[in-house]
Amino acid sequence: MVHSALIEKLRAAVGEDYVHTAHEAMRAYDHDALMIYKGLPGAVVLPESAEEICRVMEICHEERVPVIARGAGTCLSGGPTPAPGGVLLVTTRMNRILEVDYENLLARVQPGVINIHLSEMTRPRGFHYAPDPSSEMACTIGGNAAENAGGAHCLKYGMTTNHILGMTVVLSSGEVVRLGSDGEEAPGFDLRGIFIGSEGTFALTTELTVRLTPNPEGVRTMLTTFAEVGDACRTVSDVIAAG
Numbered sequence: 627m628v629h630s631a632l633i634e635k636l637r638a639a640v641g642e643d644y645v646h647t648a649h650e651a652m653r654a655y656d657h658d659a660l661m662i663y664k665g666l667p668g669a670v671v672l673p674e675s676a677e678e679i680c681r682v683m684e685i686c687h688e689e690r691v692p693v694i695a696r697g698a699g700t701c702l703s704g705g706p707t708p709a710p711g712g713v714l715l716v717t718t719r720m721n722r723i724l725e726v727d728y729e730n731l732l733a734r735v736q737p738g739v740i741n742i743h744l745s746e747m748t749r750p751r752g753f754h755y756a757p758d759p760s761s762e763m764a765c766t767i768g769g770n771a772a773e774n775a776g777g778a779h780c781l782k783y784g785m786t787t788n789h790i791l792g793m794t795v796v797l798s799s800g801e802v803v804r805l806g807s808d809g810e811e812a813p814g815f816d817l818r819g820i821f822i823g824s825e826g827t828f829a830l831t832t833e834l835t836v837r838l839t840p841n842p843e844g845v846r847t848m849l850t851t852f853a854e855v856g857d858a859c860r861t862v863s864d865v866i867a868a869g
């Protein structure tokens with residue numbers, strides 16, 4: 627578990643200000659939005675780059691200290707609950723949109739980018755990032771990938787896995803691996819698809835290449851009443867079938 631020499635190594639890796647060990651600072655991170663499962667970590671670490679994540683993973687691997695990833699903590703399945711006494715690695719400082727490629731309809735982002743920030747940047751050019759697990763104002767794209775997040779929009783646009791083309795991950799040893807590609811089809815096994823939805827148990831994501839979706843031509847909100855539930859269901863099916 628975390629001890630003072632390890633904390634010094636972590637501080638050297640990410641900077642003094644970005645390793646929290648005070649009880650009151652760590653309490654803010656001891657649960658996700660579900661608030662049922664709790665665990666007090668030995669240290670909360672906030673790296674700023676993929677290189678810093680690699681270094682943290684190497685240090686913790688050498689010391690056999692468990693690492694749990696956390697994005698915004700909006701998860702409702704207990705995924706980012708810290709391992710008691712272990713390291714909680716928080717990606718909120720890794721919030722840069724690295725590249726937007728409108729010709730190929732994709733963007734390269736760090737894992738701590740909040741969904742709506744990518745949509746806000748691209749919407750004026752006619753595109754947005756479609757996945758919204760009803761928490762797009764706060765949740766991170768790295769957290770979405772780990773949960774293969776869904777939400778109301780996935781009825782039309784599909785789950786998160788349909789919007790992630792490639793990702794760079796760091797294994798527990800600190801080894802960096804690139805999964806998928808920047809194109810539609812990567813050769814070989816779809817390892818990207820295995821990592822998406824693995825709740826951070828396989829690796830830490832340090833970068834993602836995501837798909838941009840054209841904005842809808844119009845949005846209308848309607849309220850309709852039906853005498854029978856079956857009529858409502860058939861109407862939804864008819865709307866979908868009509869495209």
Ligand SMILES: Cc1cc2nc3c(=O)[nH]c(=O)nc-3n(C[C@H](O)[C@H](O)[C@H](O)COP(=O)(O)OP(=O)(O)OC[C@H]3O[C@@H](n4cnc5c(N)ncnc54)[C@H](O)[C@@H]3O)c2cc1C
Pocket residue numbers: 658659694695696697698699700701702704705706717737759760761764765766767768769770771772773774775776777778825826827829830831832
């Ligand atoms: C009001 C509300 C409504 C919601 N509705 C839905 C819904 O309809 N559908 C749905 O699917 N979800 C829903 N959620 C859950 C949640 O918003 C999503 O699962 C979201 O994707 C979590 O993102 P996050 O950044 O908060 O991740 P976190 O909660 O911080 O973490 C989620 C998981 O991702 C892992 N993780 C985070 N970052 C990384 C990384 N860089 N590398 C590897 N693993 C990582 C964590 O270890 C954890 O297992 C809802 C949440 C709220 C609060």
